[in-house]
Amino acid sequence: MTTTVPANRTAVVEHDRAVAEQADRHAVTLESILAVLRSDRLDDRAARAVSIEIAAASLVALRMESDERQGALVEPVVGAFARLRSDLRPLVRFGDLDVQFVEPPATGRALPGEVAYAARAIVRSAVLAFVDGGEAKRVRIQWDCDGLNLLIGIRDDGRGELTASDDSLRPIAERVTALAGELEVSSTPGWGTDLVVRLPLDPPAEPEPLADAVAFSPRERDVLRLVVSGARNHDIATALGISDNTVKFHVSNLLRKAGARSRAELVALAR
Incomplete structure (x- = not known):
């Protein structure tokens, strides 16, 4: 099998971003299928049927990926958030984690495609980290937009022992840094952890020659x-x-x- 290498740096970055996003979404899909198979609310037959449904939906989404990306230069903030909810829906429905979504304002500024992708990846990474940890029972996800930045708040009710240097938060920190954003981690033992992320909607100004x-x-x-x-x-x-x-x-x-x-x-x- 031969692979075509993108001809310029922009194409390389976009190609790498598409591959990374697909990997993230597949991780959520696999975790969702495992949650269904482990669920005590479904018998074996129902669990198989739901797992097949999730896998089929993921395949359809994969086939539509190229068409969706043609218009992905910007995404309405509400639409980007709705896509996040769709990605997490099976995991929320059949997993043991109670995920609460706080909708962003409908009048929020449209998000550049790179910011929308990073924001979804940040939330997915956080949710998967909480699932893997097995301590959190509830997660609250909130997006807001102040016109200049996308503001992301993620709070769990776990042990409250996470710090900004924790290995499980490294993928999130790297994505935030790549977009010249800011990440704040505040933990209270026994009460949970707050992640506050600020992602600029405009790229940083080029330094003056x-x-x-x-x-x-x-x-x-x-x-x-x-x-x-x-x-x-x-x-x-x-x-x-x-x-x-x-x-x-x-x-x-x-x-x-x-x-x-x-x-x-x-x-x-x-x-």
């Missing part, structure tokens, strides 16, 4: 361009028709204005 951020003179800009290219002082002097000492003077000014301690640091800042 050094040549635009600092008030260099036209000649200093010429010298900076050649320094960045790897040229030595003598080569810069020849290219600009100035003396070696003048080049040293300009380089010294560049270092001072840029706050760089070395030529290498100046190059790194400029790039």
Whole structure:
């Protein structure tokens, strides 16, 4: 079997994101099937029928994935939350975990596809961690939108021993960090854990180029361009028709204005 490699970085990122989301959804599907098979509310025949239904629904969703993604550049916040509830419905229905959903406001700003995907993945990871832990009986999931950020609140009634550095929260922390978001973990022994996540809806601003951020003179800009290219002082002097000492003077000014301690640091800042 041959695999086609995406031709550019954007396609690679989108491909990896699609694979990761499918893996997350399959994990929830498998956990849901296990919950059905373990449930004491269903006899063997009913458990098999429900398990087949869940598996079939997952296959249908997988086949529709490519069509859905064509319009996934943005998702209404209510629609993104509804999709999360749909993903978790079998697990909520047949598992031992009572999951309470607090709907986001219908007027909330639409979510970029990457944020909507990450938000669902964060909640799914948290729910699966609580299921694996076996201590929590109730989880409350809340989304809100302040116009600039998607705010996610997840609270359980477990042992209250989780910390931000806990291994079970590492996938969540990595997703939050990748989107320049914030994660707060607050635990109270015997009362449970609160996860508060803030995901910016807009990507962080690109840093201003050094040549635009600092008030260099036209000649200093010429010298900076050649320094960045790897040229030595003598080569810069020849290219600009100035003396070696003048080049040293300009380089010294560049270092001072840029706050760089070395030529290498100046190059790194400029790039």
